[in-house]
Amino acid sequence: MLNSKIPAGALDQKWVDYKGHCKLVNPANKRKLEVIVVGTGLAGASAAASLGELGYKVKAFCFQDSPRRAHSIAAQGGINAAKNYQNDGDSVFRLFYDTIKGGDYRAREANVHRLAEVSVNIIDQCVAQGVPFAREYGGLLNNRSFGGTQVKRTFYAAGQTGQQLLIGAYQALERQVALGNVHQYTRHEMLDVVMVDGKARGIIARDLVTGKLERHFGHAVLLCTGGYGNVFYLSTNAMGSNVTAIWKAHKKGAYFGNPCFTQIHPTCIPVTGDHQSKLTLMSESLRNDGRIWVPKQKDDPRKANDIPEEERDYYLERRYPAFGNLVPRDVASRAAKERCDAGYGVGTTKQAVYLDFKFNLINKYGKAEANKHGIENPDTETLIRLGKEVVKEEYGNLFDMYEKITGENPYEVPMRIYPAVHYTMGGLWVDYELMTNIPGLYALGEANFSDHGANRLGASALMQGLADGYFVIPYTIGNYLADDIATKPIPTTHEAFEQTEKAVAERINKLMSIKGDTTVETYHKRLGKIMWEKCGMARNAQGLKEAIAEIQQLKKEFWSNVRIPGTIEEMNPELDKAGRVADFIELGELMCQDALNRNESCGGHFREESQTEEGEAKRDDDNFAYVSAWEYKGESAWELHKEALTFEVAKLTQRSYK
Amino acid sequence: MEHYLMNLTLKVWRQANSNAKGKFETFKVKDISSEMSFLEMIDVLNEQMIREGHDPIAFDHDCREGICGMCSMYIDGRPHGPWHANTVCQLHMRAYKDGDTIVIEPWRANAFPVIKDLMVDRSAFDRIIQAGGYVSVNTGSPVDANATPIQKDNADAAFAAAACIGCGACVAACKNSSAMLFVSAKVSHLALLPQGNPERKSRVTNMIAQMDKEGFGSCTNTGACEAVCPKEIKMSNIARLNNEYLVAGLTIDK
Numbered sequence: 001m002l003n004s005k006i007p008a009g010a011l012d013q014k015w016v017d018y019k020g021h022c023k024l025v026n027p028a029n030k031r032k033l034e035v036i037v038v039g040t041g042l043a044g045a046s047a048a049a050s051l052g053e054l055g056y057k058v059k060a061f062c063f064q065d066s067p068r069r070a071h072s073i074a075a076q077g078g079i080n081a082a083k084n085y086q087n088d089g090d091s092v093f094r095l096f097y098d099t100i101k102g103g104d105y106r107a108r109e110a111n112v113h114r115l116a117e118v119s120v121n122i123i124d125q126c127v128a129q130g131v132p133f134a135r136e137y138g139g140l141l142n143n144r145s146f147g148g149t150q151v152k153r154t155f156y157a158a159g160q161t162g163q164q165l166l167i168g169a170y171q172a173l174e175r176q177v178a179l180g181n182v183h184q185y186t187r188h189e190m191l192d193v194v195m196v197d198g199k200a201r202g203i204i205a206r207d208l209v210t211g212k213l214e215r216h217f218g219h220a221v222l223l224c225t226g227g228y229g230n231v232f233y234l235s236t237n238a239m240g241s242n243v244t245a246i247w248k249a250h251k252k253g254a255y256f257g258n259p260c261f262t263q264i265h266p267t268c269i270p271v272t273g274d275h276q277s278k279l280t281l282m283s284e285s286l287r288n289d290g291r292i293w294v295p296k297q298k299d300d301p302r303k304a305n306d307i308p309e310e311e312r313d314y315y316l317e318r319r320y321p322a323f324g325n326l327v328p329r330d331v332a333s334r335a336a337k338e339r340c341d342a343g344y345g346v347g348t349t350k351q352a353v354y355l356d357f358k359f360n361l362i363n364k365y366g367k368a369e370a371n372k373h374g375i376e377n378p379d380t381e382t383l384i385r386l387g388k389e390v391v392k393e394e395y396g397n398l399f400d401m402y403e404k405i406t407g408e409n410p411y412e413v414p415m416r417i418y419p420a421v422h423y424t425m426g427g428l429w430v431d432y433e434l435m436t437n438i439p440g441l442y443a444l445g446e447a448n449f450s451d452h453g454a455n456r457l458g459a460s461a462l463m464q465g466l467a468d469g470y471f472v473i474p475y476t477i478g479n480y481l482a483d484d485i486a487t488k489p490i491p492t493t494h495e496a497f498e499q500t501e502k503a504v505a506e507r508i509n510k511l512m513s514i515k516g517d518t519t520v521e522t523y524h525k526r527l528g529k530i531m532w533e534k535c536g537m538a539r540n541a542q543g544l545k546e547a548i549a550e551i552q553q554l555k556k557e558f559w560s561n562v563r564i565p566g567t568i569e570e571m572n573p574e575l576d577k578a579g580r581v582a583d584f585i586e587l588g589e590l591m592c593q594d595a596l597n598r599n600e601s602c603g604g605h606f607r608e609e610s611q612t613e614e615g616e617a618k619r620d621d622d623n624f625a626y627v628s629a630w631e632y633k634g635e636s637a638w639e640l641h642k643e644a645l646t647f648e649v650a651k652l653t654q655r656s657y658k
Numbered sequence: 659m660e661h662y663l664m665n666l667t668l669k670v671w672r673q674a675n676s677n678a679k680g681k682f683e684t685f686k687v688k689d690i691s692s693e694m695s696f697l698e699m700i701d702v703l704n705e706q707m708i709r710e711g712h713d714p715i716a717f718d719h720d721c722r723e724g725i726c727g728m729c730s731m732y733i734d735g736r737p738h739g740p741w742h743a744n745t746v747c748q749l750h751m752r753a754y755k756d757g758d759t760i761v762i763e764p765w766r767a768n769a770f771p772v773i774k775d776l777m778v779d780r781s782a783f784d785r786i787i788q789a790g791g792y793v794s795v796n797t798g799s800p801v802d803a804n805a806t807p808i809q810k811d812n813a814d815a816a817f818a819a820a821a822c823i824g825c826g827a828c829v830a831a832c833k834n835s836s837a838m839l840f841v842s843a844k845v846s847h848l849a850l851l852p853q854g855n856p857e858r859k860s861r862v863t864n865m866i867a868q869m870d871k872e873g874f875g876s877c878t879n880t881g882a883c884e885a886v887c888p889k890e891i892k893m894s895n896i897a898r899l900n901n902e903y904l905v906a907g908l909t910i911d912k
Binding site (some may be wrong): 046049050053064067068069070071073074079083085087121123124125126127128130132133134135137138139140141157158160162163167171172174175177178184185208236238239240272273275276277280321400401404405407408470471474475515519521523551563566570571573574581646 | 674686691692693695697698701703705707708709711712713716718719720721722723724725726727728740743744748749750754773774777779780781783784786787788789791792793794795796798799800801802803804806807808809810813814816817820821823824847848851854871909
């Protein structure tokens with residue numbers, strides 16, 4: 001049975017009590033214990049650095065050429081923390097409550113409360129490292145608001161918050177490398193977990209430059225390998241982001257939690273054609289100052305700026321007056337899809353809506369600046385000029401990026417945006433200590449399923465990655481390793497390493513021996529199309545069943561007809577990609593299984609069979625208030641385990657942002 | 659934007675590994691859309707090459723939104739291509755017209771050995787950061803984030819320097835293969851903040867020593883680095899670096 005190991009006691013005392021009573025490892029013993037960390041994004045880099053500081057012997061792996069390139073770097077908008085610096089009524093409890101509600105009551109209360117508690121430490125830690133967050137003229141930290149909340153609790157660094165936080169964690173990591181506490185392996189990809197006596201004891205990794213397989217022992221293994229949005233082919237993830245590490249762990253017995261919970265982000269630059277290789281996000285923070293609209297008239301041929309105010313439909317403000325443009329991501333995405341499906345979309349593909357900054361540029365920033373400078377009765381041109389300067393400081397890099405990609409200037413014409421796959425709330429099932437059901441195997445950050453339920457609120461991913469790495473794992477890993485201090489490092493000549501490496505090598509040989517005529521990319525695109533159409537923003541039983549059959553067929557074709565150029569023992573990006581796509585295909589099937597099983601709408605998971613008369617998502621708490629934890633049982637076979645979710649503090653209500 | 663198609667000739671540096679001798683190869687690509695990114699154009703060529711039984715061109719790339727710093731192509735004699743303040747992945751094909759010939763090379767610097775084709779080894783940058791590009795604070799309970807107010811101008815300047823993505827374009831553009839812009843960005847980021855103050859002397863001394871050890875050249879203030887930096891890191895950072903280095907050299911106690 002699943003044991004989530006949630007401590008007893010009042011919600012706000014659980015973490016305090018846990019820290020007060022968990023086992024400790026003395027400094028001399030820490031030096032004898034080895035920990036493997038796979039992935040060097042916010043979760044991985046912060047965990048590797050913090051464990052190195054504590055004295056553990058750490059090995060950190062990443063597939064990129066430097067830990068600083070992990071995809072956390074691309075996070076734009078910000079990081080939440082319950083500091084209440086703005087005196088607007090924020091508190092740990094409110095951050096907890098917003099996150100539980102935003103996740104549509106499909107996350108664990110205890111985990112989320114802990115996340116809210118440590119959020120304040122994260123900001124202190126990052127500032128101490130020299131992370132240059134945005135500041136007010138008085139020298140104190142600035143905040144902005146984000147979707148799904150009514151307070152300003154988001155800390156940011158222009159539109160590059162993820163970059164600045166990752167550089168902070170990266171610098172802490174490099175310091176530990178310099179001190180010899182962490183050994184760093186770049187351009188390495190983990191290809192399997194090594195199990196000894198039922199515990200995770202190491203990994204098989206491939207050096208991507210030489211193509212050679214390597215064996216690495218660890219008393220514990222931490223997977224911090226991010227999300228699997230690239231199963232959809234097009235997503236805002238980096239090209240290399242993949243599911244392989246956690247999928248290998250899943251096939252070794254680790255349960256996969258809520259695989260179908262995918263976040264489709266409302267504000268991304270729309271697709272232009274078949275050549276598209278990835279999608280680019282425009283930070284949700286833009287919804288603070290941008291108003292979303294479509295023309296009231298179907299197929300309106302006019303340019304955006306030629307459509308008068310009264311002929312625009314600000315549909316989010318119309319449908320959700322309380323939250324307006326700041327509704328959570330899942331709600332905003334579905335509303336955009338609804339308008340476009342109904343024929344009101346804009347741009348050449350008609351699969352886009354407008355995100356317009358003019359109103360706030362003039363009325364909010366322009367007027368404030370004019371007041372500050374003592375300009376009386378300013379004309380519109382002056383207001384636009386003044387407003388632009390402020391908008392440039394807040395979002396300059398995003399506006400530049402939009403212009404580079406589309407060739408349009410968003411200071412002059414509204415942005416065109418459309419939802420795109422952005423984040424996966426699902427991931428390896430973990431208990432309160434972030435350990436999977438395999439002893440010694442942990443999952444941190446986006447790679448686990450734990451804190452965001454069925455929908456993640458904006459600026460919460462950075463918070464969770466750093467919470468897990470800086471402030472949770474340093475405590476919880478000790479509770480496990482304290483019983484392992486007598487375990488000597490297992491030599492990598494051990495039979496388990498031999499066999500695991502042999503199986504990895506056989507799979508690579510098999511891939512190379514197919515020598516078919518279809519490229520890896522072609523299969524990946526086909527998988528993405530199936531997933532987007534049938535397991536995307538809206539799902540139904542029939543479509544999901546079709547998708548499962550189509551994916552099984554695709555898998556057969558892949559394994560009989562894929563073409564991979566080059567050889568194994570060299571730098572061969574096509575071979576790397578083939579292994580990842582093969583895993584994505586298997587994952588896609590499980591995601592559809594999970595979506596089919598969950599016959600309710602919750603958060604980002606919208607089952608067409610389960611909606612209100614007004615077309616809003618309808619949750620079914622009587623039958624689905626559980627975490628789906630899937631156990632791998634062989635090819636195309638899984639067994640479902642359910643972890644019941646109980647809510648002692650948060651009240652289960654249908655979400656309303658009206 | 660008006661959309662159009664184009665046919666292009668590409669001259670691309672091919673090199674099997676760090677020890678092999680490299681050479682240029684010429685390729686033709688057809689019906690490239692002006693809406694594609696430059697890397698999507700290379701994707702089209704690679705797909706074509708795989709189908710025809712050739713080895714595709716190896717190149718570094720990851721986020722494709724201009725922030726990870728992984729992409730690194732020297733296009734027509736300029737790192738990251740013709741656009742100002744840009745990375746290759748954000749370069750779009752509307753920068754070119756039908757019939758153009760484009761020459762693509764890897765970063766060229768002794769400290770960045772070629773791994774394969776257009777991929778180079780930039781681990782020297784990691785080692786420079788290891789020499790001192792950090793604030794020595796352990797994870798724990800530092801003071802409240804608002805306990806130390808920081809003048810907004812300084813915070814903004816520190817952020818502007820910290821925006822460096824470590825791509826190495828500055829080194830590739832420099833005739834001396836100098837890494838001064840990269841090093842100065844990190845030194846400035848931390849020297850401008852009170853948190854970086856306690857270690858500022860040892861930091862600059864050790865980072866410069868590592869930079870020299872890696873085989874990067876000297877700075878002769880030609881400004882090529884600033885001109886091609888995708889994040890517009892300013893040369894004034896190099897002036898600050900020199901100042902920090904001089905002061906450290908004159909006053910350091912050990």
